Amino acid sequence: MTDQADLTARARIREAAVLEFGEHGYERATIRGIADRAGVSSGLLRHHFGSKQDLRDACDEFILQTIRKLNADVLADSTPGKVNYIGTIRSVIGPYQAYLARSLADGSAGLVFDEIVKLTEQWLVLLDQERSDPVPVDRRARATVLTAMSLSISVLHHHVSRGLGVPVFSEDGDLLLAKTLVDLYSHPLLSLEDAAAAQARLDEFRAGKRERETGTHDER
Amino acid sequence: MTDQADLTARARIREAAVLEFGEHGYERATIRGIADRAGVSSGLLRHHFGSKQDLRDACDEFILQTIRKLNADVLADSTPGKVNYIGTIRSVIGPYQAYLARSLADGSAGLVFDEIVKLTEQWLVLLDQERSDPVPVDRRARATVLTAMSLSISVLHHHVSRGLGVPVFSEDGDLLLAKTLVDLYSHPLLSLEDAAAAQARLDEFRAGKRERETGTHDER
DNA sequence: TAGGAAGCTACACGCGTGTGTAGGCCGCTG
C-alpha cells in the first residue's frame, strides 16, 4: 500500500477524489469530503483544480493515462493465451475500479472504453486468422460488444458478486470468474446451424424492413 | 404511445419519476422536475409517496413487477431458438431502459438482476443437456456471468452505440446487435484445448493458493 | 535582503434542494 503522505498535495487530492467519486458517485461526493480525505482545505482544491467538474475531468484524464500505459504493456509482451485481459486490468486499476465502473456506466469514460475496444480489435485479428467461415459482421462491432461484455463484470460487480457468492474483486472471486469465463468462452451458446438460421432470418427481416422503408407509402 | 393523461395522478407521478430518474439519474433528478413532468404539484408527490427515496423504491417495485410479468410470458411460450431474450426485454421495457440501466449500474436493482439470472439458468439447463464434456463450474455462476454480459449492452449503451455507429436502442442498432451476438455466441473465443489448459492452470494456481493459506507461516 | 509568486487556510455568500405545514376543493355518506 503506497502511503499517500509522500505525494504532492495536488496528487493527493486527485487520489482522494477518485476514491470518493468511486465510493459515493460524482453527485454525492462533496468537495469538503474529498478535501478531508486528502488532508487539505477545501479551498486548496479549488486552487489546484478550478471546479468540481474540472476535478472530475482531471480524474478521468488520470485514469485514461493509466489504462493507456497498461494497454501498452499488454501489447508489448503479448503472450497468447492470456485470455483474461480484463482481469489484469482490474488488478492493476485496483482501487480505481469503482470510479471506472461508475464512469463507464454514466457514459463519461468514452475514451477509456474505446481504448479497450482497440485492444480487443487487435486480439480479434489474431482470432479471425484461424477462422474458416466468413465473418458476417464488422470487426469493430464485435470488438465493441465483446468489450462491453467484459467490462460488465466490473460495472455490475455488485450483482455478479452476489450471484457468484464471493466478491468478484477478491482473489477467490477472480479465480471463480476466470474458470467461468474460460468455460463460457470455449463453449458456443449457439450451434453453427442455429446461428446460420438466425442470421438468415435477420437478413430477411432487414430486407423486408428496407422494402418497407422505400415503399410507396411513407409514414408521417 | 399511451398518453399519460388518462392515468391516475399517482401512476402519472411514478411514470414521470422513472423517466426523470432514467434521464438524469437519481441525484440530479428533482422532486419539482418530476412533479412538473407529471403535471402535478410537488406537494402531491410527497402526499402519495413519502420521500424521494420512497418514490424511488416504488419505481423499483414497478420495474420489478414489469420484468416478472415479462419473464412469465417468456417462460410460457418458450420457443427454442429465441436467443436474444435480452432484446425482447429491451423492447418491452422500452422507455424504462435508462432507469433500469442506471439502477443496475449502481447496484440497486438486485431483484431484477436475480430474476433474469433465474431465467438464464433455466435456459442453461436445456443447453447443458446437449453438452458432452463435464461442466467445471456451477450453473448459477455461469448464468450470473451470462446475465451480466447480456445486460452490459443496455448498461453501457452509450459506448456500444458509439462503437457500432448506430444507437443500440434503434431498430437498426437492434438488428446489427443481433447479428453480432449470433456470431459471437456461435463461435468460441477459445479452443477446447486452450480452455482445458487454462482450467488446469487455474486449478493448479488454486491448489497452490490453498497450500499457501494453510501453510506454516501466515502473513500478518 | 526585498519582493513576489505559489501553496494553502478560514470564512462567508447564495442558491437549489428535500422536506414540512396550512389550507382549499371535491365527492361521498349520515
Next chain:
DNA sequence: CAGCGGCCTACACACGCGTGTAGCTTCCTA
C-alpha cells in the same frame, strides 16, 4: 344539508452544497 376524509396546491423553512474572497505562510530568485 352538514360533515368529513380523500386529493391537491401554495408557500415557507432549513440545510448542504459549490463557489467566491481575503489573507497568511513558505520558498525561490534577482
